[in-house]
Amino acid sequence: MAVTYYYDHMTKPKQAAYRSMLAGLTELSDSFQLPLLDAKELSEVFLLLRLDHPELFWASGFHFLHYQDSPNLIMKPEYLFDKSKVREHQKAMASRVEKLARPAKTLSEWEKEKYIHDFICENIRYDKLKKAYSHEIIGPLGQGVGVCEGIAKAVKVLCDALGIWCMIAICGNNPEKEIKYRHTWNIVRIDGQYYHLDATFDNSLGKCSVTGEEIRYDYFNLDDKNIFRDHEPLIAPAPACTNGDHFYYKEKKLSFTKQEDVKKRALQAAKKGRLLTFHWRGGYLTKQVLEELLEQISEAGKERGKIPHVSLNWSQAVLRIRYTEEPAPELEPDVNMEEANEGEQE
Template sequence: MSVSAVIENGTTLVPIRSIFESLQAEVTWDQTTQTVTAVKDNFTLQLQVGSLVALRNGQPISLQVPGKIIESSTMVPLRFVSESLGAEVRWDEPSKTVVIQSKDLGSQEIIIQSAPENADPLYNKILQALLKADESITFDTTNRNQYGSTEKVIAVAEKVLQDHPYLNHTESFEIRINSGNSQQIKITFHYNFPSRDVREMNQAVDEKAREIIKRVIQPGMTELEKEKALHDYVVLNTKFDYENYQKGTIAKESYTAYGVLVKGVGVCQGYASAMCKLLPMVGIECRMMVGTGKTARGAEEPHGWNLVKIEGQWYHLDVNWDDPIPDQPGAIRYTYFNLSDQEIKKDHSWSEQPIT
């Protein structure tokens, strides 16, 4: 979606065109009246920005929150739209995830992960910039205590990348802060690739992730079954970039979700980033761990893997080390599938506090 879903007064708002078209409705927009119309089968919905009343086949329906425009996208209440079009909507509070299931879509589900309530506005601004591969952003604020130094701004940017490692195509940030009655923060992003290429890579990852989920995730799967299905897909469809690893000539793409999901080649950071892209899309919390791994020869080297939350419990997941090296088509290991702190410490180490 062009803008992340947000929660306002307990109601999830989504970009209207994205959600309507996902439900196979035809969408038109009247700029003069600020009204969006969606037509699907025998349903016609009309909703005017700022109004608390929408029309369904000409009949008024009250809304808890009016439609509004955020970053040039028309945002509307998700549940009203989906249920009006005959879809079932489920809400998962722990992962802040909406699941929409429509009979007209067969056995497929639409899954939307919402932004946290009361999210940091600078965090959201940076996140949207990285999603669109913007070269720079400008952010105005009067909150000097929250953003009063370069270090504080960097901390926000690093938090975005920790939460969304699949967007990490940056070499560095350039930050300038102009202070007066208010503060203006300008962040320039220096990417590993031209910004147009990054934008295309992000789009390719989104499309591939949706394709994978459509292929391997079935309605009614448990969290564990979803995790295993995505783990297996990545192992079976990715080859560790072993030859370049040995030569010290690893391509930058191999460190990314793009390398793993789209090109089918990657190293540990790419595997972990790919899982951080896929798992939240099916409602599973996922984090990226950075530390060291002990090789078969006993040497320690930088390494990345995942933490996943399955049925309320955090586990370590190292998809990279479950992928045989050299590549063995059809082979899957589960040596590093959902390990406790104690179990994975035999050859992994990190500086953060244990999860159990």
């Protein structure tokens, strides 16, 4: 099941150009005709086509020609590799996707989504050099490296293979916030409801956390209200995500509204020496509320003779606690402020 959300929301002329582009790129043509569009429209169709069809990993750019009075353009695509190499990579990618999808075929939709998310977080390293192939599925699935675009495309290809409705969301940059690049992630449909899934942001938290290499789920099935706390507005159409029922921490009963529940679970974590990652939804996570939560977490540690080390994703109100045995119970908890973004990864 390959979802073509962007095609479905295009005008008729753009859809016609999209179909011609898809055919030409699939056939690895050196040039092909398109209906007449202006340069901006053509670039938009080329971008959205490759988000709908991330399996077209070899298409990296294009030039076009227009002869006066002609109703058509001639498009000359640019490919990442020569044609024989593209075909080799096609076979390798098809085999890789099939192999990865096979163990998850019988899982529920939510379990399939988690399987894909965990594969990304456990196996893909962020490519700080931002090589061209890291923007395509061949980076994450072939080389084990990627940037947000390549990771979102890999998620979609695996979702398509497992029959999960999935599209790639894209937002703009924001120089005022020192956000230099557009960011991409996924929107999935689970049990009939739409949710945001940002495996890149979760990957950044898992790799950077002082608590080690544990997988994070701070961006697993967020609604619109929560994702846009630290994501820029979308620059292309997408379905509304209004339901938060399948948010990971809520699903796992790790989303708390009462401070006494935080204290109770913190005591268990301190006793057993386990990490505790939880989401706070008992109102806004203000500085005062945070101080109160840290007091509960510290008290739990003192009762077990341990010191808490806390990682905080303030935007999403997610805290991770690790207790250690230290001979200074009067110390304040060690709080590490985390900010999920693709550039923070090691």
